[in-house]
Amino acid sequence: MRQRHVLGLSGGRDSAALAVHMAQTRPDLEMEYFFTDTGKELPEVYEYLGRLEGFLGRPIERLNPDRDFDFWLRQYKSFLPSPRTRWCTRQLKIRPFEQWLWPALDSGDRIISYVAIRADESYREGYASTHGNLTVSLPFRDAGIDKAGVIDILEASGLGLPSYYDWRSRSGCTFCFFQQKIEWVRLMERHPESFDEARSYEKNALEHGSPFTWSAGESLDELARPERVAQIKADHQKRIERAQSRRRINPLRPDAEGLEIDDLYGQAKVCLSCHK
Structure with a gap:
């Protein structure tokens, strides 16, 4: 039985800052970084992940869905995902994550997943573990780190913010329905x-x-x-x-x-x- 530590990166500000924070405050942990790639991400996301990978000095594992967006669109009879029916998140983000970890969890590994929910986001909850060997940790909330703290971490590291923040509020698919x-x-x-x-x-x-x-x-x-x-x-x-x-x-x-x-x-x- 092993204990593993995993941290998911979205290409966004908060998860990048959490990766930097954990590398600096818990260098003893053999952290596994991963990115679930839908194939529909902004080019700026890939560029930023490459810079982050260089800073961390560790590879970021790409979890590619076994079936792409077009396959699932056909399965859902051409009904596009929406805020009320977020099948894209279920099939292209959560499903690959579970496919990656579940065999190890079932074999007895204990895994801690680190999620970048900030201290000023009391209204948010992280991924709810559905396996007894998977624990979710919220380091920013535990340390009282808010949005300003996240920006400080990224500026101090030299990474700064992803360039798409100049024109867009968050990462994700190019056609995300949450866009204004x-x-x-x-x-x-x-x-x-x-x-x-x-x-x-x-x-x-x-x-x-x-x-x-x-x-x-x-x-x-x-x-x-x-x-x-x-x-x-x-x-x-x-x-x-x-x-x-x-x-x-x-x-x-x-x-x-x-x-x-x-x-x-x-x-x-x-x-x-x-x-x-």
């Missing part, structure tokens, strides 16, 4: 091929009797119209101005007080395995 409309606009501008792929999935779903759209209330065709893009950008700018007029600048942390998408639109109840 301004993020869809930015995806169209920065990665038009990914936007077009999302648009094709939407049209395919409609042809098969599923009228669901990635963005609430309108199709990507409608969202991409120049007049609609201008309207979305104008609305976003108004949100920024309103938020800036209400906020108090912290003189001790002037550079860490930038407004993020979640600050402007509210915190989405996102999937932790994708977005941490």
